Amino acid sequence: MSALDAVVIGSGPNGLAAAVTLARAGLSVEVFEQADTPGGGARTGELTEPGFLHDLCSAVHPMAVASPFFREFRLADRIDLVTPPISYGHPLDRGAAALAYRDIERTVDDLGADGSAWRSLFAPLVRDRDAVAELSGTALPRGVQHPIALMRLGFRALEQGSVLWNARWREDAAPALLSGVMAHAVQPMPTLGSAAAGLALAMHGHAAGWPIPIGGSRSIIGALIDDLEAHGGRIRTGVTVADIRDLPASRVVLFDTNARDMVRIAGERMPDSYAAKIDRFRFGNGASTHHFALSEPVPWTDSRLLEAGTLHIGGSRGEVAYGEREVAAGRLPRSPYVLAAQPTLFDPSRAPRGKHVLWTYTHVPAGSTVDRTEDVIRQIERFAPGFRDTIVASTSRTTRQLEAYNPNYVGGDIAAGEGSFTRLVARPTLSVTPWRTAAKGVYLASSSAAPGPGVHGMAGWNAAVTALRDEFGVRTPPSLAPSGPRTATKGM
Numbered sequence: 001m002s003a004l005d006a007v008v009i010g011s012g013p014n015g016l017a018a019a020v021t022l023a024r025a026g027l028s029v030e031v032f033e034q035a036d037t038p039g040g041g042a043r044t045g046e047l048t049e050p051g052f053l054h055d056l057c058s059a060v061h062p063m064a065v066a067s068p069f070f071r072e073f074r075l076a077d078r079i080d081l082v083t084p085p086i087s088y089g090h091p092l093d094r095g096a097a098a099l100a101y102r103d104i105e106r107t108v109d110d111l112g113a114d115g116s117a118w119r120s121l122f123a124p125l126v127r128d129r130d131a132v133a134e135l136s137g138t139a140l141p142r143g144v145q146h147p148i149a150l151m152r153l154g155f156r157a158l159e160q161g162s163v164l165w166n167a168r169w170r171e172d173a174a175p176a177l178l179s180g181v182m183a184h185a186v187q188p189m190p191t192l193g194s195a196a197a198g199l200a201l202a203m204h205g206h207a208a209g210w211p212i213p214i215g216g217s218r219s220i221i222g223a224l225i226d227d228l229e230a231h232g233g234r235i236r237t238g239v240t241v242a243d244i245r246d247l248p249a250s251r252v253v254l255f256d257t258n259a260r261d262m263v264r265i266a267g268e269r270m271p272d273s274y275a276a277k278i279d280r281f282r283f284g285n286g287a288s289t290h291h292f293a294l295s296e297p298v299p300w301t302d303s304r305l306l307e308a309g310t311l312h313i314g315g316s317r318g319e320v321a322y323g324e325r326e327v328a329a330g331r332l333p334r335s336p337y338v339l340a341a342q343p344t345l346f347d348p349s350r351a352p353r354g355k356h357v358l359w360t361y362t363h364v365p366a367g368s369t370v371d372r373t374e375d376v377i378r379q380i381e382r383f384a385p386g387f388r389d390t391i392v393a394s395t396s397r398t399t400r401q402l403e404a405y406n407p408n409y410v411g412g413d414i415a416a417g418e419g420s421f422t423r424l425v426a427r428p429t430l431s432v433t434p435w436r437t438a439a440k441g442v443y444l445a446s447s448s449a450a451p452g453p454g455v456h457g458m459a460g461w462n463a464a465v466t467a468l469r470d471e472f473g474v475r476t477p478p479s480l481a482p483s484g485p486r487t488a489t490k491g492m
């Protein structure tokens with residue numbers, strides 16, 4: 001008999017989601033993590049000054065309440081989340097910002113002439129929120145299980161991902177607001193990949209909102225670790241796995257690494273034909289992160305932005321699209337698109353009394369080593385004159401530093417794989433179970449696999465459920481509820 005049932009390489013949200021699921025099914029599970037602290041893209045720490053707690057990677061968590069995994073895990077019952085009244089705001093040059101309130105009707109009213117076009121784009125998706133969440137939380141070839149949601153999202157993605165993307169809008173604010181969300185995909189715009197990702201994310205902004213965990217993203221990791229340990233799982237930190245043969249014997253190995261590293265680490269166990277497919281797996285462009293400790297909130301020209309958890313800073317739709325095209329062409333945009341979050345407006349526990357943190361990142365070509373701090377500050381100053389004077393301290397990471405921090409982010413690609421539509425459909429390969437590899441007992445559980453990036457745990461959950469079925473004969477996934485009864489037992 002094996003010493004262990006399962007080994008998980010990597011303790012990001014997906015790795016831990018996989019480990020929790022396996023442990024809940026009664027398996028013995030050990031997680032190996034190269035960093036000294038678990039959490040992958042969901043760590044929080046004092047990066048600038050004592051008492052200022054910064055989210056090192058992810059900061060805002062629409063999926064913490066919407067993802068089928070976290071709903072099953074009942075994350076919202078285990079940690080405190082705060083949902084800002086404005087999911088995301090988009091400052092504009094004329095002074096008034098475009099605002100996506102959680103309340104769709106308030107957004108519609110605020111958008112004036114484009115309000116009803118916004119409603120017709122999003123209201124049907126919001127009504128179908130659970131199906132859209134399930135559709136965007138699995139492998140797209142499985143989308144046929146949700147034909148109505150697939151059709152609704154698909155038609156809208158075809159419109160916003162094509163030359164038709166301005167046809168419904170009469171003014172500048174609404175298209176800028178949507179472009180800010182579409183740009184999360186780090187893709188040129190308009191494209192299907194950016195439109196599909198942007199529409200799903202924007203829909204969540206009007207459904208359960210874009211919440212922020214009290215205490216930072218590490219609270220999510222804390223909840224997962226507590227559950228894993230309560231069910232007998234263990235985590236070993238400070239262990240980089242370079243070769244699968246170095247691991248203790250186990251029946252299954254689940255990789256929370258990027259797809260390429262999985263093939264390298266699996267070595268001879270991975271059939272050549274599958275390795276050749278993964279060789280065609282491409283990484284996308286990168287990000288550089290910029291964290292600020294502030295003496296006061298950002299002095300936005302439009303003070304309503306102080307009610308927004310997230311901001312997309314980069315001006316009009318045309319300007320944001322131009323910047324993303326520049327990145328896609330391997331150039332640094334002069335006017336960068338900056339993604340920002342202001343958590344201390346909603347969670348004062350993360351900074352000394354009256355002080356604040358600002359989380360930002362900006363898109364750059366893969367592998368860029370340019371420090372963009374000054375460009376980020378200049379872009380924020382454009383919409384918040386005096387911002388520079390509020391900065392107490394700052395720190396940044398280039399793409400190469402991000403990759404050194406977490407090997408999944410090759411060239412600074414924070415999604416561990418490009419965000420093109422093709423790569424969203426075939427992630428990492430075209431399959432209804434893309435978490436299963438061609439090597440027996442080896443599964444891909446990271447955001448290199450469907451459904452892609454985000455703190456949702458869905459790749460880990462799907463990989464674990466597939467492994468349970470394939471290798472342990474467990475057909476009913478275990479309950480993940482805090483004190484719920486276990487519905488599955490270890491087979492064989």
Ligand SMILES: Cc1cc2nc3c(=O)[nH]c(=O)nc-3n(C[C@H](O)[C@H](O)[C@H](O)COP(=O)(O)OP(=O)(O)OC[C@H]3O[C@@H](n4cnc5c(N)ncnc54)[C@H](O)[C@@H]3O)c2cc1C
Pocket residue numbers: 009010011012013014015016032033034035038039040041042056057058059060061062063239240241242256257258261287289361405406407408409414415445446447448452453454455456459
């Ligand atoms: C700057 C930035 C901002 C982001 N913002 C958001 C956001 O606001 N909201 C959101 O939902 N998502 C956001 N994301 C994306 C999100 O963080 C990731 O999609 C998510 O963390 C992916 O989870 P994962 O478990 O697949 O991988 P990761 O979180 O990357 O975890 C992988 C883990 O595996 C470990 N590992 C890798 N290789 C090895 C090895 N060989 N041996 C041992 N350990 C190994 C790594 O150290 C890491 O801990 C952001 C990401 C970044 C970088």
